[in-house]
Amino acid sequence: MELFLFYAFAVLAIGSALLLVSLRNTARSLFLFFITLFGMAGLFLFAFADFVAITQIMVYVGGVLILMIFAFMLSNKELLQDLQHGKNSLMAFTRWQAVFVSVGFLVVLTYALWQWDSEGLPLWMQQNIQDGNIIQATDNNIPQLGIKFMTEYVLAFEVISIFLLMALIGASHIARKEPEND
Amino acid sequence: MIDTIIHIIVPIALFIFIATFALFAVYAERKIAGFVQDRLGPMETGRYGALQTIADILKLLQKEHINPTNTDSILFKAAPILIFVAVFTGFAMMPWAQDFLPANTHSGLFFIMAVISIDAIGILMAGWGSNNKYSLLGSMRAIAQMVSYEIPVGLSLIAAVMISQTLNLNEIALMQGIHATETIKFLGFWEVNQVGGIFAWHIFQAPHLLVVYLIFFIASLAECNRAPFDIPEAESELVGGYNTEYGGIHFAFLFLSEYAMMFLVSMLGVVLFLGAWNTPLPNIGALRLADWTTGLAWGIFWTLAKSMTIVAIQIWIRWTLPRFRADQLMNLCWKVLTPIAFLCIAISAIWRIFVMV
Numbered sequence: 120m121e122l123f124l125f126y127a128f129a130v131l132a133i134g135s136a137l138l139l140v141s142l143r144n145t146a147r148s149l150f151l152f153f154i155t156l157f158g159m160a161g162l163f164l165f166a167f168a169d170f171v172a173i174t175q176i177m178v179y180v181g182g183v184l185i186l187m188i189f190a191f192m193l194s195n196k197e198l199l200q201d202l203q204h205g206k207n208s209l210m211a212f213t214r215w216q217a218v219f220v221s222v223g224f225l226v227v228l229t230y231a232l233w234q235w236d237s238e239g240l241p242l243w244m245q246q247n248i249q250d251g252n253i254i255q256a257t258d259n260n261i262p263q264l265g266i267k268f269m270t271e272y273v274l275a276f277e278v279i280s281i282f283l284l285m286a287l288i289g290a291s292h293i294a295r296k297e298p299e300n301d
Numbered sequence: 302m303i304d305t306i307i308h309i310i311v312p313i314a315l316f317i318f319i320a321t322f323a324l325f326a327v328y329a330e331r332k333i334a335g336f337v338q339d340r341l342g343p344m345e346t347g348r349y350g351a352l353q354t355i356a357d358i359l360k361l362l363q364k365e366h367i368n369p370t371n372t373d374s375i376l377f378k379a380a381p382i383l384i385f386v387a388v389f390t391g392f393a394m395m396p397w398a399q400d401f402l403p404a405n406t407h408s409g410l411f412f413i414m415a416v417i418s419i420d421a422i423g424i425l426m427a428g429w430g431s432n433n434k435y436s437l438l439g440s441m442r443a444i445a446q447m448v449s450y451e452i453p454v455g456l457s458l459i460a461a462v463m464i465s466q467t468l469n470l471n472e473i474a475l476m477q478g479i480h481a482t483e484t485i486k487f488l489g490f491w492e493v494n495q496v497g498g499i500f501a502w503h504i505f506q507a508p509h510l511l512v513v514y515l516i517f518f519i520a521s522l523a524e525c526n527r528a529p530f531d532i533p534e535a536e537s538e539l540v541g542g543y544n545t546e547y548g549g550i551h552f553a554f555l556f557l558s559e560y561a562m563m564f565l566v567s568m569l570g571v572v573l574f575l576g577a578w579n580t581p582l583p584n585i586g587a588l589r590l591a592d593w594t595t596g597l598a599w600g601i602f603w604t605l606a607k608s609m610t611i612v613a614i615q616i617w618i619r620w621t622l623p624r625f626r627a628d629q630l631m632n633l634c635w636k637v638l639t640p641i642a643f644l645c646i647a648i649s650a651i652w653r654i655f656v657m658v
Contacts, residue, residue, distance in 0.1 A: 144373075146373065146376070146429055147373065147375065147376065150376060150379075150422075150426055150429075153419075153422055169406065169407075169408050170408055170411070173408055173411050173412050173414075173415045174411075174415075176415040176416075176418065176419065177411075177414055177415040177418055180415075180418055180419055180422055181415070181417075181418025181419075181421060181422075181448070181451065182418075182448075184422065185421060185422065185425065185444060185448060188425055188429070189441075189444075192429075192437075192441075259407040259467075259469075260407075261407060261408060261468060
């Protein structure tokens with residue numbers, strides 16, 4: 120049952136992602152992105168990362184995706200048509216970016232796969248199982264997450280929060296109406 | 302095998318409950334509206350018009366499926382389903398009585414917040430798919446409102462969670478009655494583990510949670526697009542908002558999810574602030590009122606009774622207050638509710654560290 124669900128979520132994520140990039144209708148592909156994110160959140164659940172899964176839904180669906188749809192609705196038609204029937208040459212800038220990102224991911228994936236040698240689990244996993252450093256499905260890992268954030272990763276956490284604050288101030292500065300001086 | 306059957310029966314039972322609730326909530330809405338406006342409301346169908354909403358839903362179910370030509374047919378059809386499923390999923394985490402809930406997880410509250418944001422996508426989908434300016438305007442207003450008001454809702458939930466120290470709704474409810482595993486104190490000085498009742502509720506454990514509950518209640522009204530925050534559906538300006546183009550069973554589902562959402566946020570408020578399934582009656586000496594009124598059936602009864610009361614207050618507010626203008630709405634959210642909610646979070650932290658120890 121669980122295996123079936125895992126593959127169902129995987130197919131959902133990959134299938135909708137493929138459909139998303141091949142669709143010409145931008146509005147539909149934006150809504151399809153929701154299904155991709157949802158499938159990804161389902162996959163996170165299988166890694167016992169329920170907090171990450173829910174955060175993914177909340178931040179990406181509740182925030183980023185809605186912003187993207189708003190941006191799509193507010194952009195003008197000519198620009199969109201340019202995007203929809205844009206240049207298809209191999210040398211286009213967007214293509215190079217895509218190739219770069221996908222090759223990067225391929226390298227990461229092959230490196231991860233390479234660690235799974237013929238004996239099975241990679242070394243760091245075996246080490247953790249020996250030390251009993253594993254989480255169970257019934258564990259409550261939210262407090263651990265909080266403690267880790269405030270101790271081990273506090274610098275990264277604070278840098279991100281300052282970055283977000285900067286973005287927020289910048290956004291409100293741009294959106295503010297200048298007082299009329301005449 | 303038994304597990305699988307239970308997993309199927311529970312959602313069906315929940316669905317039947319929500320559908321019945323929506324039917325009678327609509328009836329209650331019309332009767333309360335009648336009472337507020339000093340008229341009778343539905344009186345013709347059945348005794349005191351009690352069968353009116355059943356007649357209405359029969360009419361809706363028989364209606365023709367109208368799919369306007371220029372809609373984006375996939376988005377148009379998927380939107381009501383997505384909205385309803387999103388709200389319905391939220392009920393998976395709601396506790397009805399002690400250890401009597403569909404899914405007992407450590408991240409229940411967080412899950413419900415995520416589910417509410419899926420609801421927003423569904424509304425946007427309905428507005429865009431309808432290809433109608435009123436629908437689109439209505440859904441844009443709805444999203445602007447829901448995204449803004451998610452912040453006071455989230456902050457008020459955080460303020461409550463800081464007192465309870467868990468996101469598990471079952472444990473949050475447990476901490477507000479005679480079965481609490483930790484020491485709970487009324488206003489931080491009187492231990493009420495044995496007394497229970499109304500004194501053990503979260504809003505009386507820490508007095509500022511009363512303000513937090515008020516913020517939560519106001520913001521949750523906006524979350525489910527209820528009056529006085531119903532500019533997304535303002536009939537006089539927008540025809541019907543994002544559900545203008547919907548008819549028949551699609552409209553029935555949109556309507557159902559609106560009432561389900563009302564019940565969901567009321568129940569969430571009850572679980573977090575108003576003692577969940579715990580009885581409001583305290584133990585007074587030999588009069589063990591709290592002990593007598595605690596149990597599975599009592600738990601379900603108290604949850605239902607409290608949530609229904611909150612729903613009734615929502616309806617009462619709808620027919621009493623005029624609609625907010627869009628800018629007043631945003632002012633209230635960003636300049637009043639959000640700063641107070643932040644202040645309450647700070648008080649929660651101080652309360653947790655210095656008073657509850």
